[in-house]
Amino acid sequence: MPPKGRIIVSDLYCKGCELCVGACPQAVIALNPDRITAKGYHPASLFKDGCTGCGICAIVCPDAAITVYREDLRARRAIPAGA
Amino acid sequence: MDTQEEVIVYARPDSLTKTNTHYCPGCTHGVAHHLIAEVIDEMGLRERTIGVASVGCSVFAYNYMNFDFVQAPHGRAPAMATGVKRVFPDKVVLTYQGDGDLASIGMAEIVHAAARGENISVFFLNNANYGMTGGQMAPTTLPGQKTTSSPNGRDVETQGYPIRASELLATLDGASYVVRRSLHDPKNIRLAKKAIRTAFEVQLRGLGFSMVELLSTCPTNWEMTPQNSLKWLEEHMIPYYPLGDYKVNPAVAEIKG
Numbered sequence: 001m002p003p004k005g006r007i008i009v010s011d012l013y014c015k016g017c018e019l020c021v022g023a024c025p026q027a028v029i030a031l032n033p034d035r036i037t038a039k040g041y042h043p044a045s046l047f048k049d050g051c052t053g054c055g056i057c058a059i060v061c062p063d064a065a066i067t068v069y070r071e072d073l074r075a076r077r078a079i080p081a082g083a
Numbered sequence: 084m085d086t087q088e089e090v091i092v093y094a095r096p097d098s099l100t101k102t103n104t105h106y107c108p109g110c111t112h113g114v115a116h117h118l119i120a121e122v123i124d125e126m127g128l129r130e131r132t133i134g135v136a137s138v139g140c141s142v143f144a145y146n147y148m149n150f151d152f153v154q155a156p157h158g159r160a161p162a163m164a165t166g167v168k169r170v171f172p173d174k175v176v177l178t179y180q181g182d183g184d185l186a187s188i189g190m191a192e193i194v195h196a197a198a199r200g201e202n203i204s205v206f207f208l209n210n211a212n213y214g215m216t217g218g219q220m221a222p223t224t225l226p227g228q229k230t231t232s233s234p235n236g237r238d239v240e241t242q243g244y245p246i247r248a249s250e251l252l253a254t255l256d257g258a259s260y261v262v263r264r265s266l267h268d269p270k271n272i273r274l275a276k277k278a279i280r281t282a283f284e285v286q287l288r289g290l291g292f293s294m295v296e297l298l299s300t301c302p303t304n305w306e307m308t309p310q311n312s313l314k315w316l317e318e319h320m321i322p323y324y325p326l327g328d329y330k331v332n333p334a335v336a337e338i339k340g
Contacts (some may be wrong), residue, residue: 017109062113
């Protein structure tokens with residue numbers, strides 16, 4: 001099972017350029033038409049499950065607007081087999 | 084998901100200020116900014132770094148990078164960086180320049196700074212036009228490329244050929260590390276970050292002049308979407324400006340190895 005991840009996109013920095021949308025290997029990022037930033041952009045956000053927390057969106061983001069979290073795999077390994 | 088079971092893969096680097104930038108959406112200036120900030124954070128250099136901002140879109144770098152900055156007259160960032168570095172040899176001095184600044188009005192300063200082997204790091208953003216003033220033709224504009232001041236495309240008969248700054252500076256003995264990287268996809272962005280790190284290592288070891296040229300996009304003035312401008316960069320700019328290491332002093336090669 002791939003690791004689970006999530007991203008938080010800052011409304012302060014995001015300009016809706018869609019570079020993260022094009023770069024996401026899982027294709028789970030899209031601009032959110034229901035949100036609007038103070039500058040008038042629709043910010044990017046996760047629109048479905050499947051984020052693995054790979055961080056590629058954050059690498060290509062020109063505004064460093066994305067914080068990427070990933071499930072701690074050490075915690076998963078700590079669960080004994082068969083539990 | 085319980086937050087205690089999560090690790091942070093990426094967070095905005097401390098060396099960027101908490102302000103949004105004036106750059107157009109999708110402009111890769113921002114990518115260069117966060118790469119430099121990440122490297123400075125990772126190397127713990129923030130308290131001893133002095134940046135020199137140029138003129139152009141890159142002028143506001145002093146508002147976005149969270150360390151000491153001075154602003155140079157147009158094209159004179161390498162000359163000012165020379166002075167800063169000679170007065171404060173213990174500081175890490177970088178310049179952040181665009182192609183209109185470095186390859187046009189500032190050509191004399193960059194060539195002589197490299198020839199003197201000044202111990203500074205230069206980050207050179209090449210987006211093939213003058214972005215801030217409205218997309219005029221720059222020395223790096225490709226042959227046939229349409230800009231607001233070459234509406235029929237750059238004609239090399241009357242307007243000459245683009246300047247390949249990295250190849251030019253690599254011929255100088257004072258230059259220790261001169262490379263060209265691109266910011267058009269995640270792999271090349273990672274390679275660019277490594278080059279930025281090596282440039283700082285070169286300076287910290289006193290090995291002389293280092294420059295990283297970064298091929299960059301200008302979606303607004305190229306009149307493309309940010310996604311299409313990345314494709315245009317890959318298809319048109321990289322064939323003319325090949326990526327690679329143009330000058331790696333043998334002493335620098337040891338750091339890389």
